[in-house]
Amino acid sequence: MSHPVTELDRVVIRFAGDSGDGMQLTGDRFTQEAAVFGNDLSTLPNFPAEIRAPQGTIPGVSSFQLHFASYDILTPGDRPDVLVAMNPAALKANTGDLPKGATVIVDTHDFTARNLTKVGYAANPLEDETLADFAVHAVDLTGMTVEAVKEFGLSRKDAARSKNMFALGLVSWLYGRDVAGTETYLAHKFATKPTIRDANVAALRAGWNFGETTETFAVSYVVKPAPAAPGRYRNITGNTALSYGLVAAGRLSGLPVLMGAYPITPASDILHELSKHKRFGVTTFQAEDEIAAIGAAVGASFAGTLGVTATSGPGVALKSEAMGLAVMTELPLVVVDVQRGGPSTGLPTKTEQSDLLQAMYGRNGEAPMPVIAPQSPGDCFAAAVEAARIAITYRTPVMLLSDGYLANGSEPWAIPSVADLPAIEPGFATAPNHSTTNAKGEPVEEFWPYLRDEETLARPWAIPGTAGLEHRIGGLEKGEGHGNISYDPANHDRMVRIRAEKVQRIADSLPPLEVDDPSGQADVLVIGWGSTYGPIGAACRRVRAAGHPIAQVHLRHVNPLPNDLGAILRRYDRVVCPEMNLGQLSRLLRAEYLVDVRPITTVRGLPFGAEALAHDLLTHVTRTAEALA
Amino acid sequence: MTTVDLPAPALTAKDFSSDQEVRWCPGCGDYAVLKAVQSFLPDLGLRRENIVFVSGIGCSSRFPYYLDTYGMHSIHGRAPSIATGIATAREDLNVWVVTGDGDALSIGGNHLIHALRRNVNMTILLFNNRIYGLTKGQYSPTSETGKVTKSTPVGSIDHPFNPVSLALGAEASFVARTIDCDRKHLTAVLAAAAAHRGTSLVEIYQNCPIFNDGAFEGLKGPDAADQLLRLEPGLEVTVDGQTWTHDPTEANPTRQFAISRLDGDPDSPVPVGIFRQVDRPTYDDQARAQVADALAAAGPGDLQALLDSGDTWSVAEERA
Numbered sequence: 001m002s003h004p005v006t007e008l009d010r011v012v013i014r015f016a017g018d019s020g021d022g023m024q025l026t027g028d029r030f031t032q033e034a035a036v037f038g039n040d041l042s043t044l045p046n047f048p049a050e051i052r053a054p055q056g057t058i059p060g061v062s063s064f065q066l067h068f069a070s071y072d073i074l075t076p077g078d079r080p081d082v083l084v085a086m087n088p089a090a091l092k093a094n095t096g097d098l099p100k101g102a103t104v105i106v107d108t109h110d111f112t113a114r115n116l117t118k119v120g121y122a123a124n125p126l127e128d129e130t131l132a133d134f135a136v137h138a139v140d141l142t143g144m145t146v147e148a149v150k151e152f153g154l155s156r157k158d159a160a161r162s163k164n165m166f167a168l169g170l171v172s173w174l175y176g177r178d179v180a181g182t183e184t185y186l187a188h189k190f191a192t193k194p195t196i197r198d199a200n201v202a203a204l205r206a207g208w209n210f211g212e213t214t215e216t217f218a219v220s221y222v223v224k225p226a227p228a229a230p231g232r233y234r235n236i237t238g239n240t241a242l243s244y245g246l247v248a249a250g251r252l253s254g255l256p257v258l259m260g261a262y263p264i265t266p267a268s269d270i271l272h273e274l275s276k277h278k279r280f281g282v283t284t285f286q287a288e289d290e291i292a293a294i295g296a297a298v299g300a301s302f303a304g305t306l307g308v309t310a311t312s313g314p315g316v317a318l319k320s321e322a323m324g325l326a327v328m329t330e331l332p333l334v335v336v337d338v339q340r341g342g343p344s345t346g347l348p349t350k351t352e353q354s355d356l357l358q359a360m361y362g363r364n365g366e367a368p369m370p371v372i373a374p375q376s377p378g379d380c381f382a383a384a385v386e387a388a389r390i391a392i393t394y395r396t397p398v399m400l401l402s403d404g405y406l407a408n409g410s411e412p413w414a415i416p417s418v419a420d421l422p423a424i425e426p427g428f429a430t431a432p433n434h435s436t437t438n439a440k441g442e443p444v445e446e447f448w449p450y451l452r453d454e455e456t457l458a459r460p461w462a463i464p465g466t467a468g469l470e471h472r473i474g475g476l477e478k479g480e481g482h483g484n485i486s487y488d489p490a491n492h493d494r495m496v497r498i499r500a501e502k503v504q505r506i507a508d509s510l511p512p513l514e515v516d517d518p519s520g521q522a523d524v525l526v527i528g529w530g531s532t533y534g535p536i537g538a539a540c541r542r543v544r545a546a547g548h549p550i551a552q553v554h555l556r557h558v559n560p561l562p563n564d565l566g567a568i569l570r571r572y573d574r575v576v577c578p579e580m581n582l583g584q585l586s587r588l589l590r591a592e593y594l595v596d597v598r599p600i601t602t603v604r605g606l607p608f609g610a611e612a613l614a615h616d617l618l619t620h621v622t623r624t625a626e627a628l629a
Numbered sequence: 630m631t632t633v634d635l636p637a638p639a640l641t642a643k644d645f646s647s648d649q650e651v652r653w654c655p656g657c658g659d660y661a662v663l664k665a666v667q668s669f670l671p672d673l674g675l676r677r678e679n680i681v682f683v684s685g686i687g688c689s690s691r692f693p694y695y696l697d698t699y700g701m702h703s704i705h706g707r708a709p710s711i712a713t714g715i716a717t718a719r720e721d722l723n724v725w726v727v728t729g730d731g732d733a734l735s736i737g738g739n740h741l742i743h744a745l746r747r748n749v750n751m752t753i754l755l756f757n758n759r760i761y762g763l764t765k766g767q768y769s770p771t772s773e774t775g776k777v778t779k780s781t782p783v784g785s786i787d788h789p790f791n792p793v794s795l796a797l798g799a800e801a802s803f804v805a806r807t808i809d810c811d812r813k814h815l816t817a818v819l820a821a822a823a824a825h826r827g828t829s830l831v832e833i834y835q836n837c838p839i840f841n842d843g844a845f846e847g848l849k850g851p852d853a854a855d856q857l858l859r860l861e862p863g864l865e866v867t868v869d870g871q872t873w874t875h876d877p878t879e880a881n882p883t884r885q886f887a888i889s890r891l892d893g894d895p896d897s898p899v900p901v902g903i904f905r906q907v908d909r910p911t912y913d914d915q916a917r918a919q920v921a922d923a924l925a926a927a928g929p930g931d932l933q934a935l936l937d938s939g940d941t942w943s944v945a946e947e948r949a
Binding site for chain 1: 647649676677678679680681682683684686693694696697698699700701702703704705707709710711712713714715716717718719721722739740743916917919920922923924927928929930932933935936937938939940941942943944945
């Protein structure tokens with residue numbers, strides 16, 4: 001039989017099931033197929049902090065949302081066009097996000113009275129009007145999976161575990177996706193368990209064939225590849241890209257990398273990834289705590305290695321004192337903060353941007369640190385290289401602020417050519433830098449660890465093993481130049497100002513900001529930092545599509561702020577700043593530029609939805625126009 | 630101890646003295662330890678530039694400033710973690726940690742036990758004066774119960790640590806104790822600690838003349854011979870009625886631990902010397918070996934190949 005095929009330009013699918021149902025894997029595989037097909041895409045994994053929350057409950061629901069399109073997209077999508085729900089809890093937890101007319105594919109297998117009661121359904125929603133607004137396909141996915149893998153002699157429980165592959169096969173058929181890549185993936189993943197491998201492949205194919213041979217789905221769909229610049233691409237998550245950036249930074253600087261870390265969600269994957277790359281001279285040290293992790297990184301930097309530590313907000317709090325030590329000793333160090341919902345333990349698996357002020361000011365004393373934020377999962381690569389460049393060039397700890405959305409989300413990434421990446425010069429000190437005379441009046445050459453480069457104000461990095469440059473550094477205030485302990489009031493005042501000026505001078509090395517204002521007519525500027533880039537961009541497109549000009553500028557460097565930012569902010573009648581916190585960047589901008597930056601804030605543990613954000617932006621545009629009229 | 634090239638001209642104690650004025654209180658036990666270290670460093674056959682002293686916070690932690698080697702005076706309690714990073718990053722460095730009873734056993738207790746269990750190449754000098762000196766006289770984790778200090782006007786109710794027992798419990802590979810006033814013993818124990826590959830912990834009983842003067846007075850002078858049990862390999866030791874021959878190289882630390890418990894017995898002498906000295910793979914050597922093995926197996930990493938790994942696709946020309 002042949003199905004009619006309908007062409008769509010974009011689709012948002014959400015796979016939802018129990019934590020143990022393999023929804024993240026299912027979503028990830030569909031993502032890979034969409035990526036290889038050439039769609040632009042953006043993903044949003046969303047899972048509970050518990051590894052296996054009680055089965056069949058709403059807190060135990062794990063989901064993976066994928067937005068794929070035939071044009072360039074910026075967000076994982078606000079509302080799913082298709083929901084795949086593997087049990088009543090997954091249906092109940094996600095129905096509220098569905099737009100009218102959405103397609104809902106439900107595994108009916110677990111829709112027993114007991115399971116329905118567990119999640120608060122008084123009656124079976126598949127049999128009453130609950131889902132009347134949607135195109136519902138109620139199918140016994142589990143039962144058909146068990147039937148499809150019968151020949152492998154698995155227990156019923158093990159057989160049922162392949163149901164996620166059946167669902168993947170079905171959805172792959174629905175969107176005309178090849179499953180060969182997933183078959184290869186399964187062959188590799190279960191190489192040592194041939195029965196499990198064969199069962200998964202059989203379930204995958206059975207799902208596909210079910211779509212092909214039944215009348216359940218009247219049409220299937222096609223979403224054509226998106227336009228893209230020539231080049232080589234892969235799909236990548238933020239944590240992987242960030243890890244590759246750190247590996248690249250080691251290669252570009254010629255330095256070994258030592259990463260100290262203590263496991264913490266959502267940063268642990270960086271430790272896992274870096275631990276695989278010993279051939280690149282990367283050593284990972286799983287420390288006894290967050291403090292030891294950064295301590296080892298500081299020690300490694302003193303010894304001439306690129307010291308790195310990666311954590312999330314609670315870990316940054318513990319590392320504060322050691323960051324201050326790195327500020328005082330002026331050693332290169334990259335501190336990665338993959339932000340999550342706070343305060344305290346907060347929402348470990350959800351995203352937030354609420355560590356900005358902690359990154360800026362969360363240390364005792366005047367302890368300035370450069371702060372850098374990637375804007376998309378793939379951009380985590382370039383941001384990590386940039387963090388290392390600043391750390392090494394200016395001899396300073398640098399905060400790299402990713403977040404849970406970037407960390408686990410993915411997008412197609414234009415793979416950079418290594419040959420095009422600029423080298424980073426560690427410029428180790430090799431000889432004395434100061435001439436004096438000894439007690440007998442004879443000339444003596446000395447090494448002064450705090451004599452600075454005139455342009456960058458960076459101090460020399462003399463590493464142990466270099467004869468004649470033996471010196472001592474530490475957390476006590478340093479005398480200017482010679483670096484010996486000094487409690488002199490004027491010296492302290494001067495050193496505090498020099499450390500601040502050194503960080504400020506990084507701004508001289510930054511490229512000009514790019515303001516996106518296609519019409520050139522905007523009165524309202526939207527400014528953001530970090531992972532809000534995609535949602536802000538998507539919201540701006542909607543505002544423009546509705547006929548209203550609006551300008552967007554996005555910050556990679558939050559400290560120091562770019563030299564041209566003040567002039568840009570003052571060009572607009574209104575400046576709006578959406579953030580996943582209660583207005584941290586807007587405070588910084590107000591304080592720095594005396595510009596009335598208006599915050600738009602959300603702290604729901606999820607990225608901004610483009611539709612809602614566009615609505616808020618439109619309100620600002622309208623009010624500004626009224627005020628100007 | 631790391632194998633490195635011998636320096637061309639022989640160095641002397643003077644070569645290891647920095648130009649900084651030593652600022653401990655007159656009569657402080659730290660002077661004796663500094664002198665001892667400066668005197669035997671030339672005998673280690675190391676280049677000055679390959680030695681790194683790391684300290685935390687406290688009186689003893691000023692130590693690195695007075696030695697003309699590489700050094701870092703870091704933050705409270707964290708010296709073992711910083712030293713771990715240095716030792717793991719660089720095979721050619723000889724790494725020392727100078728710490729006190731508050732720094733190592735209170736605020737830095739966690740880092741100390743983990744350094745000991747990992748067996749990172751470093752020599753830890755734990756100056757134990759049983760008091761907080763730099764903060765002017767509060768009780769420490771080695772102060773005796775009932776001690777009256779600024780923060781315990783009616784006596785401390787804390788039960789103290791025995792640092793040697795603690796280190797043995799953490800399965801340290803080298804554990805010793807010595808005393809600041811016995812220059813010969815101090816020098817011999819420190820030299821043995823420096824020569825050990827792995828983490829060496831040396832507890833040094835050290836007098837604070839300002840806030841805890843005479844803490845170890847009973848162990849000094851001509852009458853003190855009976856008060857000290859000077860451990861040597863082969864020494865016959867009796868604990869709780871059982872007698873055996875002390876063997877610091879014995880893999881099972883049970884008997885070494887039993888000796889360390891003599892401290893708590895008022896009728897027993899205080900054991901000093903080397904309790905334990907065993908060979909065990911070090912953390913940093915193994916970390917470097919994993920890197921070397923990976924390189925030997927597959928050669929240096931190809932960054933472009935890494936970036937190109939996984940499912941990739943190419944767009945040949947502008948796709949519209």
